[in-house]
Amino acid sequence: MISLxxxxxxxxxxxxxAVDNLNMDIADGKITGFxxxxxxxxxxxxxxxxxxxxxxxGTVTIDGLDMRTQPLEAKKRFGFVADSPDSFLRLKGLExxxxxxxxxxxxxxxxxxxxxxxxxxxxxxxALSDKISNYSHGMxxxxxVMGALLHDPNVWILDEPLxxxxxxxxxxxxxxxxxxxxxxRSVLFSTHVLEVAEKLCDQVIIINKGRIIFxxxxxxxxxxxxxxxxxxxxxxxLISHA
Amino acid sequence: xxxxxxxxxxxxxxGAAQGYGMTVGASTKKKNPVMxxxxxxxxxxxxxxxxTMAFTSGLNITKALHPLGQDQVVLEFIFLAGSLMTxxxxxxxxxxxxxxxxxxxxxxxxxxxxxxxxxxxxxxTWLYEVFTSGLxxxxxxxxxxxxxxxxxxxxxxxALTFFFLPLMPLAVAGIFSMFVMFLLRGRASRGMVxxxxxxxxxxxxxxxxxxxxxxxxxxxxxxxxxxxxxxxxLAGSVIGKYGKLIPLLGxxxxxxxxxxxxxxxxxxxxxxxxxxxFCLAARVLYLPGVLSMKESGGRSRAMTAAQQEKMLRRSxxxxxxxxxxxxxxxxxxxxxxxxxxxxxxWPVFFLLPLIFSALTGDGxxxxxxxxxxxxxxxxxxxxxxxxxxxxxxxxxxxGLCMVAGxxxxxxxRSYTFMKCIPVSYRTQLSAKLAVGVGISAFxxxxxxxxxxxxxxxxxxxxxxxxxxxxxSLAMNVLVGCVNLFLDLAFPKLNWENEMVAVKQHFIPIxxxxxxxxxxxxxxxxxxxxxxxxxxNYIVVxxxxxxxxxxxxAGAYFLVMAFGxxxxxQLED
Ligand SMILES: Nc1ncnc2c1ncn2[C@@H]1O[C@H](COP(=O)(O)OP(=O)(O)OP(=O)(O)O)[C@@H](O)[C@H]1O
Ligand SMILES: [Mg+2]
Numbered sequence: 001m002i003s004l005x006x007x008x009x010x011x012x013x014x015x016x017x018a019v020d021n022l023n024m025d026i027a028d029g030k031i032t033g034f035x036x037x038x039x040x041x042x043x044x045x046x047x048x049x050x051x052x053x054x055x056x057x058g059t060v061t062i063d064g065l066d067m068r069t070q071p072l073e074a075k076k077r078f079g080f081v082a083d084s085p086d087s088f089l090r091l092k093g094l095e096x097x098x099x100x101x102x103x104x105x106x107x108x109x110x111x112x113x114x115x116x117x118x119x120x121x122x123x124x125x126x127a128l129s130d131k132i133s134n135y136s137h138g139m140x141x142x143x144x145v146m147g148a149l150l151h152d153p154n155v156w157i158l159d160e161p162l163x164x165x166x167x168x169x170x171x172x173x174x175x176x177x178x179x180x181x182x183x184x185r186s187v188l189f190s191t192h193v194l195e196v197a198e199k200l201c202d203q204v205i206i207i208n209k210g211r212i213i214f215x216x217x218x219x220x221x222x223x224x225x226x227x228x229x230x231x232x233x234x235x236x237x238l239i240s241h242a
Numbered sequence: 243x244x245x246x247x248x249x250x251x252x253x254x255x256x257g258a259a260q261g262y263g264m265t266v267g268a269s270t271k272k273k274n275p276v277m278x279x280x281x282x283x284x285x286x287x288x289x290x291x292x293x294t295m296a297f298t299s300g301l302n303i304t305k306a307l308h309p310l311g312q313d314q315v316v317l318e319f320i321f322l323a324g325s326l327m328t329x330x331x332x333x334x335x336x337x338x339x340x341x342x343x344x345x346x347x348x349x350x351x352x353x354x355x356x357x358x359x360x361x362x363x364x365x366x367t368w369l370y371e372v373f374t375s376g377l378x379x380x381x382x383x384x385x386x387x388x389x390x391x392x393x394x395x396x397x398x399x400x401a402l403t404f405f406f407l408p409l410m411p412l413a414v415a416g417i418f419s420m421f422v423m424f425l426l427r428g429r430a431s432r433g434m435v436x437x438x439x440x441x442x443x444x445x446x447x448x449x450x451x452x453x454x455x456x457x458x459x460x461x462x463x464x465x466x467x468x469x470x471x472x473x474x475x476l477a478g479s480v481i482g483k484y485g486k487l488i489p490l491l492g493x494x495x496x497x498x499x500x501x502x503x504x505x506x507x508x509x510x511x512x513x514x515x516x517x518x519x520f521c522l523a524a525r526v527l528y529l530p531g532v533l534s535m536k537e538s539g540g541r542s543r544a545m546t547a548a549q550q551e552k553m554l555r556r557s558x559x560x561x562x563x564x565x566x567x568x569x570x571x572x573x574x575x576x577x578x579x580x581x582x583x584x585x586x587x588w589p590v591f592f593l594l595p596l597i598f599s600a601l602t603g604d605g606x607x608x609x610x611x612x613x614x615x616x617x618x619x620x621x622x623x624x625x626x627x628x629x630x631x632x633x634x635x636x637x638x639x640x641g642l643c644m645v646a647g648x649x650x651x652x653x654x655r656s657y658t659f660m661k662c663i664p665v666s667y668r669t670q671l672s673a674k675l676a677v678g679v680g681i682s683a684f685x686x687x688x689x690x691x692x693x694x695x696x697x698x699x700x701x702x703x704x705x706x707x708x709x710x711x712x713x714s715l716a717m718n719v720l721v722g723c724v725n726l727f728l729d730l731a732f733p734k735l736n737w738e739n740e741m742v743a744v745k746q747h748f749i750p751i752x753x754x755x756x757x758x759x760x761x762x763x764x765x766x767x768x769x770x771x772x773x774x775x776x777x778n779y780i781v782v783x784x785x786x787x788x789x790x791x792x793x794x795a796g797a798y799f800l801v802m803a804f805g806x807x808x809x810x811q812l813e814d
Contacts, residue, residue: 011813050662053813075664087656090573091566102562103665108555131573 002026002049002078002155002188007058009044018044020210022058026188028154031181033201034190037239041210042190043083046159049188050080063154076104079148083159085140089133093124093143096132097150104151111150118146121172137164145173156180158189162196174200194231208239245354249362253345254369285748288755293381300385308390314499316386318491321407324375325488328408332371332415334439339363340416341423341435341532343739350532357524364416364520371408380404396501403494403506409513410490413520420523423531430535436575559665563673570652571645571677576740577652581644585685588639620700626772626779628702630765632690632710633717637761639686640721646678647725647750650733651743657735660809671726671805675798679722687714705780712787716794717761723797725753730801730808764790 007022019041026032034042047053049060051067051074060067065074088096094115101111119125122142132140141164148156156177162170177187177200191197197204198218206214214221221234228234300316307313340346340360349359387400422438423430485491490512497505557565571577619628653660660670687710694707728749737743764786772779 047658052658052661054810072664072666075662080662082658084655087659088566088570090570095565095569099562099566102557103559103663105559 001028001061001063001186002157003059003061004045004049005059005061007045007048007055007060009048009053009055017210019048019207022210022212024205024212024215026155026186028186029181029184030202031177031187031200032189033197033204034188034207035192035194035197035204035235036190036207038192040207042207043159044210045207046080046157046188046190050078050157051075076151077153078155078157079151079153081141081144081148081158081161085137085144087132087144090131092131093128093135096143097128097147100147101150106151114150114152115146118149121176122146122169138166138169141165142169145176149176154185156185156187156189158187160190160192162191162193194235198231206235206238213238246358246362249349249354249358250365253362253366284752288752289377296378296381297385300382301389302385304386304389313386313390314495316382317495317498318485320379320383320386321403321491321494322485322488324379324404324407325411325491327378328371328375329411329415330442332367332408332412333419334442335367335371336412336416336419337423337435337439338739338741339367340419340528341535342432342741345738346532355525356528357521360416360420360524360528361517361521364412364517368409368412371412372405375408376404390499393501396498399501399503399506400498403497403509406509406513407494410516411488413513413516416520417523417527420527420531424527427530427534430531432535433575435535436579560669560673563665563670564676567649567673567677574740577648577744580741580744581648582681585639585643585645585682588642588685589689616697616700620697620702622701622703625703625706628694628697628706629710629713629779629783630768630772632687632694633713633761633768634765635690636686636714636717637757637765640682640718641754641757641761643678643682643685643721644725644744644750644754645681646675646722647729647753648744648747649674649678649726650729651735651737651747651749652740653733654735654737654740654743657733657812661812667806667809668802671730671802671809675722675726675801678726679718682722683715683718686718687711690714709780709783709787713783713790716787716790717757717764719794720760720790720797721753721757723794723801724756725750727797727801727804728753730805733812735812 002025004022004024007019008017009019010017022045034045036042044053048055049062049067051071062074062077065077067074088099091099097115098111100106101108106114115128119128122145124139124142124146127135127139127143132143135143141161145158145161148158161173165173174196177189180187181202201218203217204214204221205212214224218231221231225234225237228237304313304316307315340363346359383400383404387397390396392400423435426434490509493505493508493512496502497509571582618624619631650657660667690710691707694702694710698704698707732749734743734747734749768779768782768786771777771782
């Protein structure tokens with residue numbers, strides 16, 4: 001459960017607002033797609049939710065825990081996969097995962113079985129003993145996903161997670177997102193690929209120029225725009241009006 | 243050609259300027275103008291003593307040599323020093339800028355010819371070198387010009403010659419580096435290239451230290467004509483020996499001292515020829531070398547169960563952060579060599595002159611000197627001196643250790659990770675501090691302890707050990723906190739190339755100066771009270787140690803409080 005209330009953020013103090021008065025509730029048990037054109041404010045919003053940026057105004061709560069007043073408790077509730085996976089290049093894959101497990105206080109037995117399980121799904125067993133600097137883009141993406149899921153977070157946040165993944169890995173990741181939501185937890189991810197959003201999401205948030213212009217299920221969206229044939233047309237229509 | 247100029251402009255304006263350390267400190271958008279101004283003023287103030295010294299020596303030596311008609315020796319020296327420095331530094335620079343910086347990934351796919359890429363990069367490096375060698379050598383040149391009563395034309399020619407000075411050595415360094423990388427094609431990995439470039443840096447250090455030794459032996463000559471004699475000697479031997487390496491040394495000197503526009507034209511023509519050869523070499527050598535670079539060696543294989551078991555041992559969040567910090571530092575050749583290595587291997591540098599002198603024959607006296615020093619220091623009465631020496635070494639070693647002073651900058655853009663994990667900033671910063679202080683304490687108090695144990699066995703009063711350790715450890719913590727504070731205040735986070743975080747970062751140098759000043763004052767206080775006034779060294783050491791410890795504790799709380807606030811506000 002993620003809640004944003006009146007969240008605004010300006011990068012340089014005089015400039016335009018990168019996100020402007022966002023209000024949203026992302027309920028458990030659902031996959032929520034976050035879509036919008038380049039520069040709409042998706043990454044900014046996700047960074048605010050995860051505590052990387054401080055909002056100028058407004059509050060963010062994760063599972064009812066306020067990011068400002070109880071940051072550590074709140075941060076334990078989510079796992080975050082950032083848009084550029086080029087971090088910790090000097091660590092070996094397994095060292096990185098162990099680092100994540102340690103900072104989230106994961107039980108060693110659980111840690112071992114989860115690593116084995118996910119490594120198998122992502123076909124990463126051999127790569128774990130190698131340094132992340134030797135990984136391909138997709139492999140880096142996979143190891144970051146694994147690190148974010150080790151502690152079984154209630155909320156899972158991903159910024160454009162599917163870029164660079166091979167078809168099998170993309171399928172596995174989508175499967176994992178579905179499982180996550182089916183277990184009654186929430187998934188929030190940003191994407192540009194409308195087909196993915198269409199197939200995967202229970203609800204979508206469309207953002208443009210820092211403002212939410214639609215929040216609801218895809219069926220609701222189609223009802224609102226009966227004239228348009230498919231999601232792409234609806235999206236283009238929405239953006240052009242904003 | 244047009245493309246090349248466009249590229250140069252872009253390189254200058256964007257990453258390159260930052261890459262070459264032209265911008266200082268914070269990469270955050272909201273730069274605090276007051277802090278930036280203060281920073282520049284501090285740097286300037288720190289450099290003033292050097293500027294005055296260089297200026298007056300240029301002036302005085304010129305005046306001393308003027309009657310002998312030998313004053314162009316100073317010019318020769320400036321041009322020679324500038325050339326050699328640029329040549330050797332240039333190799334390590336060029337390797338990192340031509341082969342390691344990530345903008346290559348963006349440039350290679352563009353419709354640019356390889357010589358356009360490297361020429362653009364060469365020009366940017368050249369301008370940067372003009373700036374750095376200007377900082378070092380211009381004060382001497384100006385002093386010389388005033389001493390030699392230069393005409394307007396000479397000033398103009400001097401400036402132009404100085405401007406062209408680094409170009410040829412850089413082009414030669416570029417040809418050399420491209421040739422080496424061409425030979426290594428298919429085998430060179432990034433780590434290896436960094437290693438090579440560091441070896442050249444160490445070569446510079448050795449060069450300077452042996453030059454220092456040479457000067458030292460020269461300065462033993464006394465008498466009225468000592469300086470003149472020394473300079474004649476310098477002119478005869480050093481310039482005679484190395485001057486041949488720099489074919490343009492004669493023309494450059496003549497252009498300014500005669501003065502002669504014709505010789506300047508020769509200088510410019512020589513440089514252009516060199517750049518031409520550089521471009522031809524680039525056409526053949528650059529692409530094969532840069533395209534075949536590997537990320538790093540090694541291949542993946544599945545781990546045995548035992549290896550996994552060992553790696554997955556349970557650790558606390560603090561322990562995990564500590565391990566991560568340690569590994570990222572130790573596994574990056576750039577980080578390790580530029581921050582920690584000097585602290586860890588300085589005894590080797592200390593021993594090298596001994597070994598050299600032993601090899602060259604006059605080692606007898608040095609060894610017996612050392613033996614006598616050890617004998618003297620193991621006397622019970624020598625305890626105050628031993629404490630002072632250990633503390634002095636600490637001031638020096640802790641100042642030189644750049645681990646805490648780059649702890650934040652080493653994170654780079656991944657620092658955002660620090661903000662979204664459920665580990666308090668205090669814990670994360672403590673881990674950074676622990677690694678920094680640990681390494682600097684090992685390189686000072688650690689070596690000191692070994693030396694003292696040896697001396698105690700030989701008769702030194704054991705009371706010296708706790709006093710020296712207290713002073714040394716407290717100083718290490720204090721310096722570490724100051725450095726971490728400065729790096730938090732002005733981190734360099736927006737880098738593509740690890741070099742930027744450690745080498746092109748002015749802040750740790752300020753931390754070093756602060757530690758030298760504070761440490762120097764404390765050394766002086768100790769010296770005056772114990773050796774001058776004759777107070778008991780245990781009392782003085784204890785009091786000073788407790789004062790230092792209190793300062794260190796204060797600095798720790800300050801840096802933690804500041805760090806928490808700073809990290810929560812830090813944005814990219
Ligand atoms: N570090 C920054 N400094 C200044 N402005 C920024 C910064 N990062 C983003 N912005 C601005 O904030 C706005 C939103 O950017 P954001 O990165 O959130 O977009 P996005 O929706 O993630 O785009 P994309 O689809 O391209 O990833 C843009 O106008 C951008 O120019
Ligand atoms: Mg984005």
